[in-house]
Amino acid sequence: MAEYDVLAVFCGPDGRYGNELGVVRDGSRMPDRTDRQAFAGRLGFSETVFVDDPERGAIDIYTPTLRLPFAGHPCVGTAWLLDVPELVVPAGVVGARLDGEFSWIEARPEWAPPRTLRQYGSAAEVDALAVPAPGEWIYAWAWEDEAAGRVRARGFPGRDDGIVEDEATGAAALLLTHELGRALNVRQGRGSQLLTAPQPDGLIEVGGRVRLGRSASTRPAGTPRPAP
Template sequence: MTDLHVEVVRVFTDPDGRFGNPLGIVDGALVPEPDRQAVAAALGYSETVYVDDAATGTLRIYSATGEMPFAGHPTVGAAAYLHTHGHPVETIHVPAGPIQVTRRDNLFSVRANTTWGSTWDWHHLDSPEAVLAADPTSYDAGHTYLWSWLDESRGIIRARAFAPAMGVTEDEATGSAVTQLTAQLGRNLHVVQGAGSHLYTTHEPPTHATVGGQVRPGTHRTITI
């Protein structure tokens, strides 16, 4: 048995650096492909990234239930992590395809096809209070996204996401989902999701959107494999 060091970042924090969706980041050379899903499940995050080539930004993404060809918070988090560790890549490479990376001040963004990512069951609720009152235990299958306008004129949304199909009761911040919502609504969005994470999108019709936010260091972990 071997101790595996896992870097952790929090993706899509609020402007004060709070909240954010934890992301495990692992040196891909240390974990063979047949073991990657089990390690992701043991870590317990919605996704874990394996960096197979830092210089080129080549990644693989796993949840507790399998490999994902694309996901938003892992690609944004990995882009920020690589930048701070001497690899300011302009493109992330994942199985779904190349992902363009941009950085503006302290915000990292990725550009993706809005058809990528999981299939969600969308619920537009009447108020932010209704979104916050939702009981996660009521959602025991699939992927469900609840949202309501906080300020429609400014494109600000309050949202929560439940993803038991990925082994996640509630996902704190879901990048691919907000790119899909951006395409549905046909406009740029500022989404406040989960406990208080912030995601920012731009609509790039006909097929793309960007999603970005702040990324802050999390607490590193060591697990035995």
């Protein structure tokens, strides 16, 4: 049996919404990357994390079809769950901190997977968008209040893996913050909230609320069910 926690990351002010994240706290029980990829595909979350060393914060991140060197919402959620000062991912060392109700990470924009940042004229235009055909990863956004740094956004992964829209996307918000060069308050998906801020030395901080949804378990593929 593989046990895992389900978190909601970047929840709204009322605690609802957020992007679901699967976290396997004991990654040593499933060390093979092929098995991890298959497990992430079966869970079907936009990302699943395997914790390889909880004290060092060493983690391994997968979408249903890809292994990622870095991703925003998995790092924010896992940093909150492990309560560590940093995470170690293939891309590098991610700073982490907890500040009241928010979990924050600090990362470099060049670590983020490629995203097409597509600006629209109004939040209503973003709300009205249909899910595009599979292809490029599109982060559709518009100003809700430019002076205040408030942004309306939706994320379309463009992959053929069942995830047609991402509820909250830390890496894309990080890239948008880098491009605009200012702190942002992003409302994404149905009601998720992401906060960002540029930091010295080219780093970007991304934060949000995290809550524990549930703990669960599942059998690795090919494992027989116990006799009744």
